[in-house]
Amino acid sequence: MSLPVLLVAGLFLPLFPFSMLFNVLYARVRHPVLRGVLLLVWPQIGLAIILMSSASIPPWLPVWALLTSLLYALRALALRELGLWTSFIATSAWALVWIVLSSGASMTQLQWVGLGISAPLLLMAFLVAGLEHRFGAAYLDLYGGLAQTIPRYTTVLVIVILAIIASPLFPTFFAMLSIIIKVFPVRPSMAIGVGVVWLLWSWAGARVLQGLIIGPGHRDVVDLKQASLWLYLLLLAGLIVSGVYGLGGML
Amino acid sequence: MEQLITSIPALPIISAILTQALASRLDRRVAWLSVTMLALTFALTVVILVAHLAGFDSQVVGATHSWGILLNDPLSAIMGVLISGISLIVHIYSVRYMAEEPGYARFFVLLDLMTASLLVMVAAGDLITLLVAWHFIGILLYFLLGYDMRRQSPFRYAFWTFITYRIGDIAMVAAAAILYYAYGSWSLTDIFSGIQNNPNVSGLMGMTAVQTAAVLLALAAFARSAQFFLHNWLPYSMDGPTPVSALMHAGIVNAGGFLINRFAPVFVQAGDVLHGLFIVGLVTAVIGSVLMLTQNDVKKSLGYSTMGQMGFMIMECGVGAFSLAIYHLIAHGLFKGTLFLSAGSVINAARGDDGVPKNDLYKFVVERRPAQQRPPWLLMAAITLIVPASVLFMAHWLVSQDFFQKQGVIVLLFFGWVTGAQLIFSTYRMRAESTGRLLTMVLASFTVVVVGYTLIAHAFELFLYPQAYFRELMHSASSFNVLWFDIMVIVTTVVIVLGWLLTYYSERNGKRVRRQPKRVWLSFYALISREFYIADVYAWLTRVTLRFAESLNVWLRWA
Incomplete structure (x- = not known):
């Protein structure tokens, strides 16, 4: 793969410092639909670029990708604004696609991984918009007590965060599993790095939950409508099915 | 028989779905639905155990995938009875104990899902199914310990549990990767027969694949069974509801002993790893017991008591007494579960008369x-x-x-x-x-x-x-x-x-009276009463990591 192509692909399957472009763009775009499109399309552009160029990945690139992933997972720990948190986790997760790529995965598998990572983040973008609409800001430790105030919304939020931090049976879980399983026997240090990323995501996810859902309910805020709840749950069930029969089926 | 085996983890899952769906219609009575389903599950596990005692052979219940396989052998049968039995008692106890709490139905849903995950874990016939159940247990325990969503402190300590479990989870994934790479199958029976035929497939750092996997599996077991350095979550996780403490101390924390037994064919070929288990178990047993004796807080003391017992259980595995560890975890599960569930009544009775004969x-x-x-x-x-x-x-x-x-x-x-x-x-x-x-x-x-x-x-x-x-x-x-x-x-x-x-x-x-040893003794007492400062070190590391992450965000202008 030639260097210019690599640099362009590194914008979409983010490699630091090119990753900063996506995060600036995501912060500028406020509309949830546009954010959702960005989350879905961005890594697919990177994959399409790679698909068009047939050269092999240099061995130092997965290391760079892992460091990028670690950097953003670590930085996500200290974030309180949920929009930014979503884009940082997206950056951290997409960078790992380079590692899957270097382990000789098929393009179908790569696209599944890309979509599997993006899908729960897309739901998160809508949930963040919902919080901004209700409270004026989607901030940790600012109001809290969502479990008491808006229980339906909290149910969806908890499941979506579990999907993002690669809990079973979501596609992200199988994606992380396939990365570690492919990489560990050949490059164990790399696999340990991926394991640390997973650990940092879990920590970041738990911080979001504790900063939002815990505490006494204090405001009269409108909860999700029953129909919206069912729609979210249906989408999440779809994610689980795609995890089990998509990436899970490829194991 | 196949339907019977798959019904065992399926029943609690169905119970969780029905409990959630019928909660608004049945109100508090919904708990009895959960109890009935658990009683059925328990009855089925007893039938399976009796079948094994009567000489029924081990059986694999397969799925169409390369994973999703359930293994019905004596180990899964005996563990199934223990888990469903303790879970049934905890369910019955919770019907009244949790009656005044908000989110009554949610509690039973979580209990049912936890029971199902534990039953899948003990019956998992392949690595992926085992990993899925293993991860689920950590997540569900996080929400069970943090059941009271009005207060921060239960969640704080639930997080300690969650993150320690995650460390073990990742070690477990790595062990699965090594075993799959070396023996080309997810199925445990295939892997074990592969190990029996060829235990010397090369692994990492000059070790065989079996030794590498054994080290990683041991790490996973240490995290789950609160071995020294990965033990801090256990004594601090008492802020959750009492039935959860009972289930945790009686059924969840023992998973390390189960894991070592399940992978006994790996450990017996791993040479010195068993000696490592013995040493870690011994250190944990001694430190757990010492810390238990020096705590002022009764609940923390119970937590350290469990830690000591878990150390002893791992130590038993280290000396090759695998089945003794299973007996130990059953005995410990029963007595510790009883201790937790009767703690409230004892405290209440002791307010009038402590009943201790002089x-x-x-x-x-x-x-x-x-x-x-x-x-x-x-x-x-x-x-x-x-x-x-x-x-x-x-x-x-x-x-x-x-x-x-x-x-x-x-x-x-x-x-x-x-x-x-x-x-x-x-x-x-x-x-x-x-x-x-x-x-x-x-x-x-x-x-x-x-x-x-x-x-x-x-x-x-x-x-x-x-x-x-x-x-x-x-x-x-x-x-x-x-x-x-x-x-x-x-x-x-x-x-x-x-x-x-x-x-x-x-x-x-x-x-x-000798003065010098007394001073040394007091210093030692100070050290153990602060639990060797391990929690303080972890808290300091957390603060440093978060501060570093904050600084990075500032330097990189939040992009």
């Missing part, structure tokens, strides 16, 4: 009044050395004549000896009106416990590991260098003899 034991333990008139020390010293050893020898002779060939058994025998010696030593220091009677009672109970324990452990071994060659393999794998073995025997004997010499010396010289 007898010799009370005077010695609580009032710390040692005896003034004591039996002859030489006689007691001789009893200390001879009686426990004789009882243990007799117990092992009853079950197997060739126990001298099994070093692991002898190591356990020595621990029994030390415990017995300690017991007799304490008896010697007690003020008793009838020393002979007291001593007879102590020796009789010691004999009953040891003989009973040994006989049951032997029965468990025959049930869980019916192949004679595998039992031999377990004992030979855990045997170690004769020099080390002799050193351990000599050190143990010298410690007991020195203890008695010290007693003799202090009796001869009266009660002289």
Whole structure:
């Protein structure tokens, strides 16, 4: 793969410092639909670029990708604004696609991984918009007590965060599993790095939950409508099915 | 039979779905739906266990995938009865205990899902299914411990549990990766037969694949069973509801022992890893017990008691007594579960009358009044050395004549000896009106416990590991260098003899108060009362990491 192509692909399957472009763009775009499109399309552009160029990945690139992933997972720990948190986790997760790529995965598998990572983040973008609409800001430790105030919304939020931090049976879980399983026997240090990323995501996810859902309910805020709840749950069930029969089926 | 096996984890899942769906219609009565489903699950597990006791062969219930396989063998059968039994008791207890709490139905949904995950874990026939169940347990425990969403503190400590479990989860994924890479299958039975045929497939850092996997599996077991350095979550996770504490201490924390048993074919081929288990277990057992004795908080003390027991369980695995660890985890699960569930009633009753008889034991333990008139020390010293050893020898002779060939058994025998010696030593220091009677009672109970324990452990071994060659393999794998073995025997004997010499010396010289050792003792006490500052170190590391992440965000302008 030639260097210019690599640099362009590194914008979409983010490699630091090119990753900063996506995060600036995501912060500028406020509309949830546009954010959702960005989350879905961005890594697919990177994959399409790679698909068009047939050269092999240099061995130092997965290391760079892992460091990028670690950097953003670590930085996500200290974030309180949920929009930014979503884009940082997206950056951290997409960078790992380079590692899957270097382990000789098929393009179908790569696209599944890309979509599997993006899908729960897309739901998160809508949930963040919902919080901004209700409270004026989607901030940790600012109001809290969502479990008491808006229980339906909290149910969806908890499941979506579990999907993002690669809990079973979501596609992200199988994606992380396939990365570690492919990489560990050949490059164990790399696999340990991926394991640390997973650990940092879990920590970041738990911080979001504790900063939002815990505490006494204090405001009269409108909860999700029953129909919206069912729609979210249906989408999440779809994610689980795609995890089990998509990436899970490829194991 | 296949339907029966798949029904066992399916019933609690169906129960969780129905409980959630019917919660608004049935209100508090929805709990009985959950209890009924659990009672059914328990009945099915009992049927499966009885079938195995009657000679039913192990069976694999497959899925169309390369994963999703359930294994029905004696280990999964016995663990299934334990899990569903304890879970049923916890369910029944929670019906009234949780009645005043908000999110009543949510609690039962989480309990049902936890039970299902535990049942899948013990019956998992492939690595992916095991990993899925293993991860789920950590997540569900996080929400069960943090059940009260109005307060921050339960969630804070639930997070400690969650993150420690995650460390073990990742080690487990790595172990799965190594085993899959080496033996080309997710199925546990395929992997185990592969190991039996070729245990020397190369792994990492000069180790074989089996050794690498065993190290990683041991790490996963350590995180789950609160071994030293990964133990901090356990004593602090008492802020959750009492039924959750009971389920956790009786059924979840034991998963490490189960995991080692499930992967026994890996561990018996892993050589020195078993010795590592023994050392980690020993350190955990000692530290857990020391910390238990120095806590002011009763719940924390119970937490450290569990840690000590888990250490002992891992230690048993380290000496090749795998089935003994299963018996231990069942016994510990039952008594610790009872302790937690009856804690409230005991506290309530003790407010009126503590009910503690003011007898010799009370005077010695609580009032710390040692005896003034004591039996002859030489006689007691001789009893200390001879009686426990004789009882243990007799117990092992009853079950197997060739126990001298099994070093692991002898190591356990020595621990029994030390415990017995300690017991007799304490008896010697007690003020008793009838020393002979007291001593007879102590020796009789010691004999009953040891003989009973040994006989049951032997029965468990025959049930869980019916192949004679595998039992031999377990004992030979855990045997170690004769020099080390002799050193351990000599050190143990010298410690007991020195203890008695010290007693003799202090009796001869009266009660002289020495100031220097007291200061050292107080420093040691300060160290253990702060739990070796391990929690403080973890808290400091957390603060440093978060501050570093904040600084990075500022330097990189939040992009």
